Amino acid sequence: MPAPTDSQAVGGDALAREVARRRTFAIISHPDAGKTTLTEKLLLYAGAIELAGAVRGRRTQRHAVSDWMEMEQQRGISISAAAVEFELQGHHVTLLDTPGHQDFSEDTYRTLLAVDSVVMVLDAAKGVEPQTMKLFEVCRARGIPVLTFINKLDQPALDPFELLDQIERVLGIAAAPMNWPLGDGPGFRGVYDLDAHTVLLFERQQGGRRMEPLMVAAPDDEAVTALVGADRQRALIEAVAMISGAGTRFDEAAYRAARQTPVFFGSALNDFGIEAFLHALLGLAPPPGPRETADGELVAPTDPGFTGFVFKIQANMNPRHRDRVAFLRICSGKLTKDMPVQHARLDTTIRLTRVYRFFGRDRETVPEAFPGDVVGIVNPGRMAIGDTLFQGRPVQFPAIPQFPSEQFATLRPGDVRHKRFDEAVEQLAEEGLMQVFYPVSGIRNPILGVIGALQFDVIEARLRAEYGIECSVDRMAHTAARWPVRNGQDVEGPLALPLSGVVQATDHLGRQVLVFQSAWELRYTAEKNPEVEFLASR
Numbered sequence: 001m002p003a004p005t006d007s008q009a010v011g012g013d014a015l016a017r018e019v020a021r022r023r024t025f026a027i028i029s030h031p032d033a034g035k036t037t038l039t040e041k042l043l044l045y046a047g048a049i050e051l052a053g054a055v056r057g058r059r060t061q062r063h064a065v066s067d068w069m070e071m072e073q074q075r076g077i078s079i080s081a082a083a084v085e086f087e088l089q090g091h092h093v094t095l096l097d098t099p100g101h102q103d104f105s106e107d108t109y110r111t112l113l114a115v116d117s118v119v120m121v122l123d124a125a126k127g128v129e130p131q132t133m134k135l136f137e138v139c140r141a142r143g144i145p146v147l148t149f150i151n152k153l154d155q156p157a158l159d160p161f162e163l164l165d166q167i168e169r170v171l172g173i174a175a176a177p178m179n180w181p182l183g184d185g186p187g188f189r190g191v192y193d194l195d196a197h198t199v200l201l202f203e204r205q206q207g208g209r210r211m212e213p214l215m216v217a218a219p220d221d222e223a224v225t226a227l228v229g230a231d232r233q234r235a236l237i238e239a240v241a242m243i244s245g246a247g248t249r250f251d252e253a254a255y256r257a258a259r260q261t262p263v264f265f266g267s268a269l270n271d272f273g274i275e276a277f278l279h280a281l282l283g284l285a286p287p288p289g290p291r292e293t294a295d296g297e298l299v300a301p302t303d304p305g306f307t308g309f310v311f312k313i314q315a316n317m318n319p320r321h322r323d324r325v326a327f328l329r330i331c332s333g334k335l336t337k338d339m340p341v342q343h344a345r346l347d348t349t350i351r352l353t354r355v356y357r358f359f360g361r362d363r364e365t366v367p368e369a370f371p372g373d374v375v376g377i378v379n380p381g382r383m384a385i386g387d388t389l390f391q392g393r394p395v396q397f398p399a400i401p402q403f404p405s406e407q408f409a410t411l412r413p414g415d416v417r418h419k420r421f422d423e424a425v426e427q428l429a430e431e432g433l434m435q436v437f438y439p440v441s442g443i444r445n446p447i448l449g450v451i452g453a454l455q456f457d458v459i460e461a462r463l464r465a466e467y468g469i470e471c472s473v474d475r476m477a478h479t480a481a482r483w484p485v486r487n488g489q490d491v492e493g494p495l496a497l498p499l500s501g502v503v504q505a506t507d508h509l510g511r512q513v514l515v516f517q518s519a520w521e522l523r524y525t526a527e528k529n530p531e532v533e534f535l536a537s538r
């Protein structure tokens with residue numbers, strides 16, 4: 001085991017200070033609720049304006065999946081950059097990108113493993129939508145604290161109590177309003193800060209206009225009447241009475257324990273309520289906390305021994321160089337350039353010589369990084385998603401679970417050398433874009449397994465754009481892949497299959513995999529092979 005280097009010996013206080021000022025989060029939402037717009041406005045406040053411009057490109061990406069690979073300019077920030085970082089009021093903020101796919105994507109799930117808190121954006125007219133529910137489930141399972149931003153108050157909205165009730169009923173988490181909307185749609189006048197007793201007035205104008213909050217004594221203050229009119233004031237007085245009577249009051253400990261979500265109303269497009277929200281985020285969102293290892297021990301971020309794990313791999317960050325980047329979330333200690341670390345799975349020492357931060361198409365060397373930070377390791381060799389790196393005391397973080405594929409297709413290459421095609425498929429599989437199985441009989445074109453069908457378009461487009469390989473994707477009727485295991489061992493020989501529709505294949509490690517058309521087919525095969533277990537993931 002290598003001894004910690006000098007550069008690694010960061011003083012305990014210095015490390016604790018760096019940890020305390022870090023905020024690493026992601027934004028989750030149902031498509032169109034306003035995630036991109038909110039990201040853009042947050043970055044504007046942070047002064048990262050040129051980045052904010054680049055975020056806009058992501059919309060185009062979402063609307064035209066097949067040509068996003070050609071949009072080199074947008075591509076930088078849209079799908080390649082795993083994170084944007086900025087300094088604000090003494091905080092070091094890292095916002096991790098959750099890809100805005102329509103389908104639930106594993107990439108998003110893995111990103112949520114790398115954050116310390118989450119911002120959930122809801123559309124005020126729609127409330128809790130299906131994608132919100134799926135993503136929130138992941139946050140709940142991991143106990144991630146969630147701040148809620150209810151967006152688009154400038155448009156006709158659901159009643160604020162109905163929105164809070166939906167969060168509580170559908171998501172099963174207490175919702176504590178932090179501000180209260182004064183009207184909605186054409187009658188929207190602003191929000192009342194329930195804690196500071198201020199009115200933030202809304203002025204309808206292109207792109208919004210930043211205004212200072214106005215101090216008032218209480219909801220029934222005459223100043224409020226003058227600002228928002230008697231009707232809205234009456235509604236506010238009633239709402240405040242209800243909130244202080246039966247409503248959920250903000251409780252920081254409950255938020256940190258993921259039992260309560262503070263709720264803010266505003267309008268991202270109009271730049272309204274964003275500044276207050278960003279301040280709340282800096283003030284409330286937790287810094288990096290301890291992480292559990294596979295052995296159930298806790299690694300504190302202030303442990304001097306460096307640890308981190310790979311949560312994302314991206315091939316062809318720079319198409320001219322054909323490089324591969326492993327994105328590492330640092331969990332404890334300090335990372336310094338050229339530092340030797342242990343690769344837990346491979347049990348080897350590697351030197352972190354090519355560690356970068358990415359901003360769009362630009363990259364810059366990282367001299368040092370701290371818990372909560374995300375860095376990219378360029379051409380990391382045999383690094384895979386979920387791998388742990390450490391220095392000093394051996395640490396292994398839990399494996400990142402893979403979700404069972406639900407859609408399958410055969411990938412047929414056009415005129416291309418086999419080696420090149422296999423390499424390309426292998427690289428994309430390493431990114432976790434899809435599972436790959438090879439049928440044991442017939443033509444050995446790979447079978448791809450994904451969760452959402454959109455992924456097939458992404459794979460096809462990337463093979464064309466990044467590798468110059470034309471492919472056709474032939475969709476299959478199959479819906480599930482299973483690994484047969486007997487007495488805890490992989491089933492070696494071919495299994496007796498009672499049905500002809502089941503495809504017998506192998507995975508990238510040569511293990512037997514069966515691909516079924518239906519749940520019934522799977523059940524029937526299992527009944528005929530009672531001594532065999534059919535595992536949904538490995």
Ligand code: G4P
Pocket residue numbers: 029030031032033034035036037038059100151152153154155266267268269270
């Ligand atoms: P997403 O990333 O969550 O998918 O949502 P995005 O920010 O792309 O926003 C979806 C649409 O909602 C966009 O309109 C955006 O302008 C609009 N929007 C976002 N915030 C607000 C808001 O506070 N008020 C109103 N009225 N609209 C908002 P679009 O027509 O799809 O795109 P664009 O033509 O504006 O670019």
